[in-house]
Amino acid sequence: MSTETVADQIVGQLIEAGVQRIYGIVGDSLNPIVDSVRRSGGSKAGGIDWIHVRHEEAAAFAAAAEAQLSGKLAVCAGSCGPGNLHLINGLYDANRSGAPVLAIASHIPSVQIGSGFFQETHPDRLFVECSVYAELVSTPEQAPRVVHSALQHAVGRSGVAVVTLPGDIADEPAARSAPAYVRTGRPALVPADEDVRALAGAIDEADTVAIFAGAGVRDARPELLELAEKVGAPMGHSLRGKEFVQYDNPFDIGMTGLLGYGAAHDGIHDADLLILIGTDFPYDQFLPDEVRTAQIDSAAENLGRRTSVDLAVHGDAKSTLAALLPLVQRKDDRGFLDRTLERHRKLMTKVVGAYTKPVGQRTPIHPEYAASILDDLAAADAIFTADTGMCNVWTARYLNPNGQRRFISSALHGSMANALPHAIGAQVAFPTRQVVSVSGDGGLSMLLGELVTVAMYKLPVKIVVFDNSTLGMVKLEMLVDGIPDFGVDVPAVDYAAVAAALGIFSKRIVEPGDLEAGLRAALEHDGPALVDIVTDPNALSLPPTITGQQVKGFALAMSRMVMNGGVGEAVQMAKSNLRNVPLPSQFSPRG
Secondary structure, eight states: OOOOBHHHHHHHHHHHTTOOEEEEOOOGGGHHHHHHHHHTTOGGGTSOEEEEOSSHHHHHHHHHHHHHHHSSOEEEEEOTTHHHHTTHHHHHHHHHTTOOEEEEEEESOGGGTTTTOTTOOOHHHHTGGGOSEEEEOOSTTTHHHHHHHHHHHHHHTTSEEEEEEEHHHHTSBOOSOOOOOOOOOOOOOOOOHHHHHHHHHHHHHOSOEEEEEOGGGTTOHHHHHHHHHHHTOOEEEOTTTHHHHSTTOTTBOOBOSTTOBTTHHHHHHHSSEEEEESOOOOOGGGSOSSSEEEEEESOGGGTTSSSOOSEEEESOHHHHHHHHGGGSOOOOOOHHHHHHHHHHHHHIIIIITTTTSTTTTOSSBOHHHHHHHHHHHSOTTOEEEEOSSHHHHHHHHHOOOOSSOEEEEOTTTOOTTOHHHHHHHHHHHOTTSOEEEEEEHHHHHHTTTHHHHHHHHTOOOEEEEEEOSBOHHHHHHHHHTTOOOOSOBOOOOOHHHHHHHTTOEEEEEOSGGGHHHHHHHHHHSSSOEEEEEEBOTTOOOOOSSOOHHHHHHHHHHHHHHHHTTOHHHHHHHHHHHGGGSOOGGGOOSOO
């Protein structure tokens, strides 16, 4: 009889697939897997490391970041019942981000399934919605093929695969050999010739063309820029597309949507033809209704689901643009491009740059100013992770990509508390690169225990806390809806002191004059570091175009706040945001 257990076999399959670590928390039903990991000798000996986090949600976030940055399979695990349930939020984020992640959800003893046993849940059902594959291992004979299928699904479909594994099954002898792990190159999805020709005809017919690009253009940057140059198209981008589109791009006009800046909104609304490339941008209210629209995407289900499209091309961006470029006639009139770029330049100088120069001595610290200093000081190849909410705004507007920097956020799932666990996964996978977690105090406090993980492994993560003692994005949403902010306050906490108690190098910054020296010291520190920047709680982000209805809601909330005795807060909020509030003549007639 074989001495190899099912758990040993599974760990062997992971090693063959190139997995070097598993993020998780140990537990009884997971013990066979954990012990097999121990006996593998760790990654330095050709085995697997166990990365002990404080919360399984963080394990899933960490695996998601590693997978997105490396493009390779990453693994997390949770024990039965509550243990693996904690994985679910991070797995939603991973699956929606297209991260190849395998989750091992250990289960109660197989003989007890269906009896209402202690900690019983049904992971094979619970994880279906946040995965591309979810299956229960019922016998040792079944295990190797289920695990093989899970690996192939996660990698092949760029998503989450969940294997539910009862602890007793994991401890049984392996019953059959495992299929060999299959590696292939990355395939191209070549579009239909007639679709490409139809798009070329539409571009030639249009006097003006605009492009809005997302993360799907990551492998097609040269072709994308060539198309923009050939047809004189200004180019906006989504948050996930920022790192691939914005840098060294003479056609860039910023972002639209809730995090937007620059002239992207006007550019895509004023063109005769808008081409959406590699983006599933979800906010249809920021997309034009009356502009002829074409869409290129490798996922057929994305075509036309956000806004009605007149032309659709099913293909990857690189293959489609390569086929399209020879068919498109050059446009010599650069008037639309030049006007849009000039508007973008003015908006970047007068609005987005409003707080980055004249506020060097103003307190409380403006977050925009802090973000701009961080951008100046961070490494050329830094990896930034950003919490959802206002931190996403500041990173989107003030941290600049350059072709080497990477940006990870919960851009599609929109979860709080993602930045620090994402940073843990990034730093573990890339130990020699500078990793910066741009954390809000709300997000950091939600998974505050992960500071212990950082300290335990001495990970040189740099945690920059934008500490405004409020849930800023929620506050803005309330005010725009005409509701006085309520329930958004976060208790004032000295996070630098918390970090120091764990042995983490830390600084608390209250004066803007101390920002540069404090951030520089943290970034240059050889080890974990946390900078707690006390920022203006009334500094809010406004979308790139504002309707009269939105301003009406903001004003209504302000008047209610004043009547309820919040005069001081209302005045301070007005002062903090005055530069970013457009004049009535700038209101857009569109929503």
